[in-house]
Amino acid sequence: MKALLEQYREVTPPGTVDFLRQLGRRVEGKQMLHVNSTRYGGGVAEILHRLLPLMEELGVKTRWEVLTGTDLFYRTTKSFHNALQGMPQQITRDMYDSYLQVNRDNAKSLNLEADVAMIHDPQPAPLIDARPKDAKWIWRCHIDVATPQRAVWQFLRPFVVRYDAAICSLPKFAQRLPIPQFLVYPSIDPLSDKNRELTPEEILRTVEGLGVPLDKPILLQVSRFDWFKDPVGVVEAYRMVKKSHDCRLVLAGGTATDDPEGAEVLLAVQKAAGIDPDVHLLVLPPTANLEINALQRAATIVFQKSTREGFGLTVAEALWKGKPVIGGQTGGIMVQIIPGMTGYTVNSAEGAAFYAKRLLNNPNLIATIGRQAKEYARERFLITRHLQDYLGLMVHLCR
Amino acid sequence: MELREILGKRAMDEARLIEIIEEVPPDSIYYHTHSYYLRHAYIQGVFPNDFATWVALHAQDRVLGERLGVLDPFDFDDIESVRSEILTIMGDHLNHIKTVPVCTTGEPFEFVRSHVIEADLDLKVWTLREFRDGLARVDMGAVFNHVCEARLRKGRAPGDFASWIGGREGLGRETLAEDIVKVGRLGLSLEGMRGKILQLCDQALAAA
Numbered sequence: 001m002k003a004l005l006e007q008y009r010e011v012t013p014p015g016t017v018d019f020l021r022q023l024g025r026r027v028e029g030k031q032m033l034h035v036n037s038t039r040y041g042g043g044v045a046e047i048l049h050r051l052l053p054l055m056e057e058l059g060v061k062t063r064w065e066v067l068t069g070t071d072l073f074y075r076t077t078k079s080f081h082n083a084l085q086g087m088p089q090q091i092t093r094d095m096y097d098s099y100l101q102v103n104r105d106n107a108k109s110l111n112l113e114a115d116v117a118m119i120h121d122p123q124p125a126p127l128i129d130a131r132p133k134d135a136k137w138i139w140r141c142h143i144d145v146a147t148p149q150r151a152v153w154q155f156l157r158p159f160v161v162r163y164d165a166a167i168c169s170l171p172k173f174a175q176r177l178p179i180p181q182f183l184v185y186p187s188i189d190p191l192s193d194k195n196r197e198l199t200p201e202e203i204l205r206t207v208e209g210l211g212v213p214l215d216k217p218i219l220l221q222v223s224r225f226d227w228f229k230d231p232v233g234v235v236e237a238y239r240m241v242k243k244s245h246d247c248r249l250v251l252a253g254g255t256a257t258d259d260p261e262g263a264e265v266l267l268a269v270q271k272a273a274g275i276d277p278d279v280h281l282l283v284l285p286p287t288a289n290l291e292i293n294a295l296q297r298a299a300t301i302v303f304q305k306s307t308r309e310g311f312g313l314t315v316a317e318a319l320w321k322g323k324p325v326i327g328g329q330t331g332g333i334m335v336q337i338i339p340g341m342t343g344y345t346v347n348s349a350e351g352a353a354f355y356a357k358r359l360l361n362n363p364n365l366i367a368t369i370g371r372q373a374k375e376y377a378r379e380r381f382l383i384t385r386h387l388q389d390y391l392g393l394m395v396h397l398c399r
Numbered sequence: 400m401e402l403r404e405i406l407g408k409r410a411m412d413e414a415r416l417i418e419i420i421e422e423v424p425p426d427s428i429y430y431h432t433h434s435y436y437l438r439h440a441y442i443q444g445v446f447p448n449d450f451a452t453w454v455a456l457h458a459q460d461r462v463l464g465e466r467l468g469v470l471d472p473f474d475f476d477d478i479e480s481v482r483s484e485i486l487t488i489m490g491d492h493l494n495h496i497k498t499v500p501v502c503t504t505g506e507p508f509e510f511v512r513s514h515v516i517e518a519d520l521d522l523k524v525w526t527l528r529e530f531r532d533g534l535a536r537v538d539m540g541a542v543f544n545h546v547c548e549a550r551l552r553k554g555r556a557p558g559d560f561a562s563w564i565g566g567r568e569g570l571g572r573e574t575l576a577e578d579i580v581k582v583g584r585l586g587l588s589l590e591g592m593r594g595k596i597l598q599l600c601d602q603a604l605a606a607a
Contacts, residue, residue, distance in 0.1 A: 015538035022518035023400070171509035174405040183403040183511065341441040372441065379439050392402045392516040 005057050011190045012384045020388060024058030027394045031061045033114035037077065037123035039066045041286055043186065043313065044120050044142055047383070050189040054387050060394070065110045067124050073102040077123045080156070083149035084122065085310075091152065103127055116394050118167075125159040136397040139163040142186070144310045144331060146172050164397060169311045170332055182393060185335070187386035188316050188377075194289040195320055198297055206294035210252075212280050217247040217360060220299035222292055222317075224253045225265040225283075228308040230328065233349040235272040235279070237305070240353035242278070245360045249273075252282040252295055296321045300366065301359055305352050309333050316381035319343075322370035326355050336381065342373040400540060401437055402514040403430070409507040413458055414499045416450070416508055417489050425478040426512035426552075432472045432481055433547050434513060436589045437540070447586075448472070450485060453508045458500040463492045472547075473583035476556045515548050527570055527607075531600040534560075534593060542589050550583075558583065560596065575603050 009017045032055060036044050048064055055062045069077075076095040083089040107130035116136045119127060121143065131137050139160050145153070145168070153175070160166060166181045168174050174181045188195050198206075207214060219238055223229040231251050238249040251269060254262075266283065273279040284291055296302060302318035304327040311332030318325045319336060325343035327333040337343040344355040359366050379385070406427060410416035420428070431449040444452035446468030455464025466488050475481045493499065502508075520541060524530045534542070545559035555562055557580050563569035565576025582595045 018520075019400070019518060019538055019540070022520060023516070026516075026518060168405065171405045171511060172507075174407045174509075176407050181405045181407060183405050338441040376439060376441055388400055389402065392400050392514075395516050396402055396514055 003057060004053055007191060008382075008384050011378070012382060013379055016384050016388075020058065020384060020391070023388065023391045023395070024060070027391055027398065028059035029061070030116060030394060030398065031063070031114040032394065033112065033117040034062070034064045034120065035067065035110070035112075035117065035124045035127060036064075036120035037067045037069065037074075039064075046192075047187065047189070047386070048120075050192060050383055051387060051390070054383070055390070058387075058391070060391075063111070063114065065112070067102065067106050068109070069102045069106075069123075070098060072098040080122045080152055081143060083152040084143055084145045084156075086144075086147040086149065088149060089152070096155065100126060103129075116397060118390075119163070122156055125156055128159050128162045131162075136164045138393065138397070139166045140184075141166060141168050141173065142310070144170075144173055144308075145175060148175075165393070167393070170335065182389075184386065184389045184393075185332070185381060186311050186313055187381050187383045188313055188320060189383045190320060192289065194293050195317060196293070198290075198294055202290075203294045203297050206291055207298045210280075210282055210291060210295070212248065212250055212282075212295070212298070214298055216278075217245070217300035218250055218295075218298055219247055219301050219303060219356060220250045220252065220295055221303040221305065222252045222295065222314050223304065223306070225251075225262045225269060227261070227265055228306055229253075230305045230307050231265065231269045232272045233307075234303050234305050234352070235269060236349035237303070237352035237356060238279070240350065241356045241360070245357060247300070247360065248278045248280065250280045250282065250295060250299070252280075252284055252292065254284055254286055254288075292317075293321075296323065299323055301326060301356055303352060303356075304328065304333055305346065305349075306330055306333060312336065313381075315343075316377050319373035319377035319381070322374040324359055324366055324369040324373060326352050326359075336377075338376065340369075342369060342376050400516050400518075401434065402516055404512050404514065406510040406512060408510040410502075410510075411507050412499050412501040413454060413460065413463070413489065413493060416454070417486060417493070419508075419510055420450070420482065420485060420489070423510050424512055425482070426514070427510050428482045428485070429478050429551060430511050430513040432470075432485075433551065436547060437543055440588075449508070450489075454500065457502045457504045457506050457508070459503050460492075460500040463489065463500075466492060471584065471586065472551070476550070477554075478551055481551075515544060515552070517544060527564070527572070527575075527600060527604060530560075530564070530570075531597060531604065534600070535597055539589050539593075542593050546583065546589070546592060572603065575599060 034048055038045050052062045076099045079089040079091050103126035107127055112130055113132055118138045118140050120140045161178055167184045221234045296318050302323045302325045304312055304315050306328040309331035315325050315327055315333055315336040319342055325337055327337045327345055329345040329347050337345050346352045408419050410419050435447045445455055446452045451464045451467035454460045522533050524533045549555040549559040561576040561579040565573045578599050579596055582592050
C-alpha cells in the first residue's frame with residue numbers, strides 16, 4: 001500500500017507532495033502537540049484525525065490531548081462560543097470558576113511536553129499557564145470572533161496574549177493583539193468518505209436510498225437547521241425557480257436533540273416547504289459522510305445561503321465536487337466563491353433564484369463553473385495546503 | 400511557501416489607508432504589491448496590487464485605482480522605494496479632491512504581511528540546458544522565490560536567474576542575463592515570465 005502522503009499526489013497540484021517532504025525535513029524530529037476539547041464530532045476533530053498521520057509521516061512527532069471537563073464546563077464553553085460569535089450570553093461567576101478549575105485540573109493530568117503546541121479554540125486557552133519552558137505555543141481560533149461579547153473576550157484575552165502566536169481563519173476575525181496572528185484557511189480532505197470520488201452506482205444507490213429520485217435537477221443545501229443558514233430563504237428561492245424550471249430541492253442537515261432551536265428551525269422549514277413531493281428535508285446523523293458526499297455529487301447546484309458564517313467548509317466540499325455554489329455574501333463563503341468563476345454570492349432569496357435560473361438555463365455554464373470550482377478548491381482548500389501552512393508556521397516559530 | 404500574518408490594521412477610507420501604509424512593516428508593502436503573482440488567476444483582482452484594487456472596487460475611486468494599478472514593482476530595487484511611490488501617488492491624488500473616498504462595500508482594507516518559508520528542492524543545474532529543463536518543471540513558488548523574493552527582499556537586484564546566468568561564477572552569459580532582467584518589466588504573470596525566460600534560453604541554445 002502507498003504511503004499516506006503519496007495517495008494525495010494524484011489529487012493535489014503538481015509539486016505539492018514533494019514540497020511537503022522538503023518542508024518536513026526542516027522540522028523533522030520536532031514534537032508537536034494538539035489540544036482540543038473533543039476527540040470525535042465537529043470540524044476540528046475531523047481535520048485533526050486526518051492531519052496528524054500526515055505530520056507523523058513527515059517526521060513530526062505528533063500527539064493529541066483532549067480536555068476532560070464537567071457538564072458545567074461544557075455549558076460554559078458553549079456560552080463562550082456563542083458570546084464570541086456575537087450572541088449575548090449570561091455567564092455567571094460559577095461558570096468562569098468552573099472553566100478555570102477544569103483547565104487547572106487538565107494542566108496537571110495532560111502531557112503538555114512538546115516543541116510546539118497548538119491549542120484549539122477557547123476551551124483549553126488557560127492551559128498557557130502550564131506551558132513548558134522554551135516551548136512555542138499557538139492559539140488556533142476556529143470561530144468567528146470579529147464581534148465578540150466584550151466581557152467574555154476581556155476574560156479570555158489575558159490568556160491569548162501570552163501565546164507566541166494566534167491563527168485565525170479570516171483577516172476580519174483578527175483582534176487587536178500584541179502577538180503575531182497568522183491566516184490559515186481550514187480545509188477538506190479529498191480522500192475522506194465525505195469527499196472521495198464515488199462511482200455513479202454508489203451515488204445512485206446512496207441518493208435513492210435517501211428517497212431522492214435522480215429524475216430532475218437537484219438544488220441542494222447541506223447544513224445544520226439553523227437560522228443563520230437561512231434554510232427558509234432557500235425554500236423561497238426554490239419556489240421562484242420552480243415556477244419556470246422543474247427541479248427538486250434537498251435540504252440535508254443535522255439537528256442535535258439537545259438543540260431546541262434546531263427543532264424550531266426544522267419546523268419552520270417544514271411549514272415553508274408545505275406539501276411538495278419535490279422538496280426533501282433530510283435529517284442526517286453526524287456520521288452520514290458518504291450520504292452527504294453522494295448528495296453533493298448528485299446535485300446540479302449547491303446553495304449555502306447563510307446570512308452569517310464562520311468559514312463554511314460545505315462550500316469547499318461542493319467546489320471540490322465540481323459544483324457551482326450560490327452562497328450568502330458573508331464570512332468565509334466570500335473567499336471560496338469567486339463570482340462568475342466558482343459560483344455566485346447573493347444577499348437575498350431573489351438573488352439565489354436569479355443565479356439558479358441562469359445556471360439551469362445554461363448547462364455549459366454549469367460545466368465551466370464546476371470545472372473552475374474544482375481547480376480552485378484543489379489549490380486552496382485541500383488538507384495538503386493546510387499541512388503546508390502548519391509546517392511553515394512551525395519552521396517560522398522554531399527558527 | 401508564503402505564510403500570511405494579519406497585522407490587525409484596517410482602513411475604511413483612503414486617508415486612513417495612507418496613514419497605515421506609512422507605518423506598516425516593509426513586508427506588508429511587499430505582500431500587497433507582490434503576492435498577486437502567487438495568487439490563483441481567479442482572485443488576482445482588477446489590478447496587480449491590492450491597494451489599487453481596493454480603492455477602485457471598495458472606495459469607488461477608479462482614478463486612484465488606475466494610477467496605483469499601473470505601478471510596476473519591477474521598476475524598483477527595494478520596498479521602501481515602492482512605499483514612497485505609493486504614498487506620493489496617493490498624497491497627490493487626495494490633494495486634488497474635495498472629499499476623501501470611503502469604503503462603500505463594508506469590506507475594509509486588511510493589512511497582511513508575508514513570510515516566505517523556503518525549502519531546498521534538491522535541484523542543482525550546471526548548464527544552460529539543465530537550467531532550462533529545471534525551470535520548466537519547478538513549482539511556481541520557486542520561480543517567485545528566485546525572481547521576486549531575491550530582488551526585493553534579499554537585495555539581489557537582478558534576480559537569482561539573471562545573476563547566475565550572467566555572473567562569472569555561473570554561466571557568464573551577460574547578454575542573456577540582461578534579457579532575463581527585462582522580462583520582469585513586461586508585466587507578465589509568473590507563468591508568463593517562466594515562459595518568456597524559457598523562450599530566451601531556447602533561443603540562446605539554438606544559437607550556440
